[in-house]
Amino acid sequence: MSPAAHPLLEVEDLCVEFRTRRGTIRAVNGLSYTLHEGETLALLGESGSGKSVAAQAVMGLLDTPPAHITRGAVRLRGDDLLALSPERHREVRGTRLSMIFQDALTALNPVLSVGDQLAEMYRVHQGMGRKAALARAVALMDRVRIPAASRRIHDYPHQFSGGMRQRVMIAMALALDPEVVIADEPTTALDVTVQAQIMRLLKQLQSETRMGLLLITHDLGVVAEAADRITVMYAGRTVESASADDLYARPGHPYTRGLLDSVPRLDRLGKPLVPITGAPPLPSSIPAGCAFHPRCPRAEPRCGSEAPPFRTLSPAGHRSACHFAEEVHHAPVG
Amino acid sequence: MWRFVARRLLHALPVLLGTTFLIYTLVFVLPGDPIQGLAGDKPVPPAVLAELRARYHLDDPLWIQYTHYLTGLLTGDLGTTFTGRRVSDLLADRWVVTLQLGLTAWVLEVILGMALGVWAGLRKGKWDDSAVLFGTTLVISVPVFVVGYMAQLVFGVQLGWLPVAGTEEGWPFAFLLPGLVLASFGLAYVARLTRSSLIENLRADYVRTAHSKGLSGRRVVVRHTLRNSLIPVVTFLGLELGGLMAGAIVTEYIFNLPGVGQQLFQSIQLREGPVVVGTTTALVLIFLLANLLVDLLYGLLDPRIRHD
Numbered sequence: 001m002s003p004a005a006h007p008l009l010e011v012e013d014l015c016v017e018f019r020t021r022r023g024t025i026r027a028v029n030g031l032s033y034t035l036h037e038g039e040t041l042a043l044l045g046e047s048g049s050g051k052s053v054a055a056q057a058v059m060g061l062l063d064t065p066p067a068h069i070t071r072g073a074v075r076l077r078g079d080d081l082l083a084l085s086p087e088r089h090r091e092v093r094g095t096r097l098s099m100i101f102q103d104a105l106t107a108l109n110p111v112l113s114v115g116d117q118l119a120e121m122y123r124v125h126q127g128m129g130r131k132a133a134l135a136r137a138v139a140l141m142d143r144v145r146i147p148a149a150s151r152r153i154h155d156y157p158h159q160f161s162g163g164m165r166q167r168v169m170i171a172m173a174l175a176l177d178p179e180v181v182i183a184d185e186p187t188t189a190l191d192v193t194v195q196a197q198i199m200r201l202l203k204q205l206q207s208e209t210r211m212g213l214l215l216i217t218h219d220l221g222v223v224a225e226a227a228d229r230i231t232v233m234y235a236g237r238t239v240e241s242a243s244a245d246d247l248y249a250r251p252g253h254p255y256t257r258g259l260l261d262s263v264p265r266l267d268r269l270g271k272p273l274v275p276i277t278g279a280p281p282l283p284s285s286i287p288a289g290c291a292f293h294p295r296c297p298r299a300e301p302r303c304g305s306e307a308p309p310f311r312t313l314s315p316a317g318h319r320s321a322c323h324f325a326e327e328v329h330h331a332p333v334g
Numbered sequence: 335m336w337r338f339v340a341r342r343l344l345h346a347l348p349v350l351l352g353t354t355f356l357i358y359t360l361v362f363v364l365p366g367d368p369i370q371g372l373a374g375d376k377p378v379p380p381a382v383l384a385e386l387r388a389r390y391h392l393d394d395p396l397w398i399q400y401t402h403y404l405t406g407l408l409t410g411d412l413g414t415t416f417t418g419r420r421v422s423d424l425l426a427d428r429w430v431v432t433l434q435l436g437l438t439a440w441v442l443e444v445i446l447g448m449a450l451g452v453w454a455g456l457r458k459g460k461w462d463d464s465a466v467l468f469g470t471t472l473v474i475s476v477p478v479f480v481v482g483y484m485a486q487l488v489f490g491v492q493l494g495w496l497p498v499a500g501t502e503e504g505w506p507f508a509f510l511l512p513g514l515v516l517a518s519f520g521l522a523y524v525a526r527l528t529r530s531s532l533i534e535n536l537r538a539d540y541v542r543t544a545h546s547k548g549l550s551g552r553r554v555v556v557r558h559t560l561r562n563s564l565i566p567v568v569t570f571l572g573l574e575l576g577g578l579m580a581g582a583i584v585t586e587y588i589f590n591l592p593g594v595g596q597q598l599f600q601s602i603q604l605r606e607g608p609v610v611v612g613t614t615t616a617l618v619l620i621f622l623l624a625n626l627l628v629d630l631l632y633g634l635l636d637p638r639i640r641h642d
Binding site: 059061090091092093094095098099101103106107108109110111112113120121124125156158172 | 538539540542543544545546547548549550553557558561562635636637638
């Protein structure tokens, strides 16, 4: 097949476990998603649901040991990344696939100037000289709208505000025009107003480059604003996947429904918020059957023993892993 | 930065005053009469005694003696010994030896200590890491005189690689063995500090970022981890530089090196106040300068604490 015939990024049945002395922890347990060119896919889940681990597995950033990818495939335009040697996988990082981290203050090197850190991308991957690379770095900072870029190029990360720092982080990820950018909670460490600016910037840059954006977040507000499609994770598994509009309008999994009921929404003014009872399971003790059943209002005895398959609910590709998916899907919201 | 240096030098002034006064007082209150100590068992004629006591202001109260000393110090006069030699002349020869010994030890600590630490840190959990950990624990827990005599016996007497004692062969050969012995504790400490700091930094978020940029493992370590890891090590090495210059009484004794440490020891036994205080003052000065150097070096390593 020609490269164009392959989806941009395809993750299939990915399983990651951590083998420690105290036992094996399954952090990701059968995650699947597909990301297309120019699309934003949100990977939604609570902390501990395995979304960051899954992203690092795709990037090839997990330390083995203790982490082991036990099953699954990660294909970038059809090339299986997991089959690559570490050296080849490294060449993909930064050039075709890059990552934006949550807290730019700790994710940027405190002792190197911002310019050096940006220029490094051009120097290492394109063999540019220091001067040329720094000039490119200034252009890059302009591109992410950091004011007075040429003056600030020699500043250090701690001299920037939180929002500007995150722009630097974004600039670094976009330096070599990668096909896929994974943004791991890119706005969580920021003020709400700055959050909106950063998300707008990401969307703008995306429309310029047609990159595929994998947005990892627990924030339903960010998702609603930015995502084209949403994949919901619970306890290391995909529980639901749909277009953003479809998912918000007609969730097909009790967990997703619970998430939506627990946040305030303008279209549901005056209605009480309903939290999901209980807490997400520890990765070391995931319940049998459907992992959500101890917290699920719709659960029946079979949920505790039979793992529900991931089924298609609508021709538009709405999928859910629940024994009662159709029932949940068709129930009125609110 | 120069403002910072000036301010720090100003800060050093009260420290210098305090330490000299303290040492001066301590020597002053030592029991026994220094003139009588000089003469040994022989009786001293009262006229001579009075003359000497007057020359060295021994009958004046403490604070007057100290003021005399301080005015001398300000004019560059470290005082005279009771035998009439100038303290500065006495120390000049000694400093050369101590400087050679201290610097040798320090360089060994920097090079060997850091190299061992980086090696062990990168090989965490492997056999060579365990070997470094075991070896450094051993060195840290064995007293320096044991290490000294062992080194003399093995490298000096049995293998005959290096001179056993004395300074006849000059620098560097005469100073390698005592330098290594003097450095042993600090070297082991530097290795452990470098190792743990490196391991900690290898887990840092920005190291993960560096990997995500597709950099080679070597570049991630050298450019993105090492410099950050060296900050605590530099602190220790800076203090060490001051400490090693202070002379090493035990090491200089074992290897029979005529350095400042040896002099200080003898002078304390002879109650030669001017020498003890003069030496200590010089040591305090060196220590303060080493501290200042560390603070400036900090800024080079870590822009977050740069003094501009």
